[in-house]
Amino acid sequence: MNKKIALGQFYTPLTLSKEMVKLALELLDSDPSEAIELAAGEGNLIAELRKQVPFCKISAVDLDLENTKLLKKHDTEFKVYNADALMPLNFLGEEKFILGLGNPPFLSNILVDKFIQEILSKYLNLDFKVGSTVRAEYVFICQYLSIIKNNGLLAIILPESIISGSRSKKFREGLLENWRIEKILEIQGNPFEQTEAKTHILFIRKAIPNKSNISIQRLNFLNKVEVLGDINIELLEERMDFSFFINSMNYSKQRKLSDFAEISRGKRSHKELKELNQPYLHTTNLDSNPNEAVQKIENNITYTTRGDVVMCRVGTRIVGKSIEYMGERIEISDCLYNIKFKENVIKKEFMDYINSPSGLASLKAIAKGVCSRYITKKDLENFLF
Numbered sequence: 001m002n003k004k005i006a007l008g009q010f011y012t013p014l015t016l017s018k019e020m021v022k023l024a025l026e027l028l029d030s031d032p033s034e035a036i037e038l039a040a041g042e043g044n045l046i047a048e049l050r051k052q053v054p055f056c057k058i059s060a061v062d063l064d065l066e067n068t069k070l071l072k073k074h075d076t077e078f079k080v081y082n083a084d085a086l087m088p089l090n091f092l093g094e095e096k097f098i099l100g101l102g103n104p105p106f107l108s109n110i111l112v113d114k115f116i117q118e119i120l121s122k123y124l125n126l127d128f129k130v131g132s133t134v135r136a137e138y139v140f141i142c143q144y145l146s147i148i149k150n151n152g153l154l155a156i157i158l159p160e161s162i163i164s165g166s167r168s169k170k171f172r173e174g175l176l177e178n179w180r181i182e183k184i185l186e187i188q189g190n191p192f193e194q195t196e197a198k199t200h201i202l203f204i205r206k207a208i209p210n211k212s213n214i215s216i217q218r219l220n221f222l223n224k225v226e227v228l229g230d231i232n233i234e235l236l237e238e239r240m241d242f243s244f245f246i247n248s249m250n251y252s253k254q255r256k257l258s259d260f261a262e263i264s265r266g267k268r269s270h271k272e273l274k275e276l277n278q279p280y281l282h283t284t285n286l287d288s289n290p291n292e293a294v295q296k297i298e299n300n301i302t303y304t305t306r307g308d309v310v311m312c313r314v315g316t317r318i319v320g321k322s323i324e325y326m327g328e329r330i331e332i333s334d335c336l337y338n339i340k341f342k343e344n345v346i347k348k349e350f351m352d353y354i355n356s357p358s359g360l361a362s363l364k365a366i367a368k369g370v371c372s373r374y375i376t377k378k379d380l381e382n383f384l385f
């Protein structure tokens with residue numbers, strides 16, 4: 001694996017750095033006297049901070065020796081440390097910071113040792129076993145919280161999977177229950193070269209939570225901040241993405257899919273179905289309409305029948321793709337949902353909606369995941385049309 005991938009070396013573009021620093025400074029009472037970045041890379045974020053607050057004392061850490069040399073060359077005033085920020089930060093001594101800026105490596109395979117286990121539990125209420133693996137971003141957040149002064153601020157870039165993925169629900173609960181989240185900002189588009197990652201910025205104050213709703217915003221293509229409104233913490237524990245909430249709000253007076261249809265997910269994988277050597281429907285043969293009916297109906301198997309809607313559950317390009325099935329009863333794979341409507345008129349309206357540009361965009365907006373996009377059953381049941 002090359003160094004860029006192994007260390008998650010994808011640097012924050014200038015326009016985003018500028019906006020992120022500006023928004024962080026707006027949340028502080030006065031310009032920060034000291035700040036730190038724990039995975040500073042080539043220093044795009046701290047260079048911007050230097051421009052906006054010239055007198056700020058800035059510390060920077062990076063594991064990569066080449067980066068630390070670059071950082072020192074870039075600004076002789078930076079206090080630069082070549083160190084692993086996932087280990088105890090004793091080299092910082094007693095120093096604490098009013099501002100932390102972060103775009104940590106997006107890595108999912110950090111080995112949990114005793115130290116990491118302790119800080120995950122202390123700062124995020126997360127229970128990980130020594131020897132298991134954890135996302136680097138969780139550990140970075142704990143490390144920042146340990147060196148930021150009370151009432152100080154952390155502005156940190158995080159990937160979509162942490163903001164909306166089901167696997168990060170416990171992390172979101174731990175964060176929202178223990179710390180004051182000032183705002184959650186989605187970055188429209190993908191400003192990071194060579195990564196597929198959709199990103200968000202969390203603005204976390206090192207203080208106990210004091211409100212039940214949090215401001216959800218988006219930095220759009222024009223670099224303008226759009227404010228959606230305040231969303232309740234309980235909903236944010238499920239997911240925190242602007243795209244999802246804007247979809248639910250725009251259509252809040254309309255129909256919820258689960259009130260009009262029964263949704264079931266296929267049970268067996270494509271591999272299992274292939275081995276059974278009998279007809280089945282999968283994302284690759286959605287348009288096939290077999291004439292032969294299934295002989296024996298088994299419990300615990302999901303079938304589709306003539307007139308049902310079949311929808312792709314996973315796949316970056318095809319997620320949400322739907323057809324009205326016109327063949328005989330057939331088993332569907334676990335990459336598909338079967339949607340059985342109670343009334344044909346409503347089915348037609350649903351199909352017309354999800355095949356319109358805005359409907360398709362709304363459906364795609366409920367998908368989660370970074371590399372491969374997927375729609376959860378719960379989100380599909382709550383889909384409004």
Ligand SMILES: C[S@@+](CC[C@H](N)C(=O)[O-])C[C@H]1O[C@@H](n2cnc3c(N)ncnc32)[C@H](O)[C@@H]1O
Nearest residue numbers: 010011012039040041062063064084085103105
């Ligand atoms: C996504 S880049 C971000 C760089 C910079 N923050 C920016 O926004 O441009 C992540 C950086 O983390 C560094 N890194 C990876 N693992 C690290 C670790 N365990 N401790 C400190 N730095 C690390 C990489 O060398 C890389 O420079």
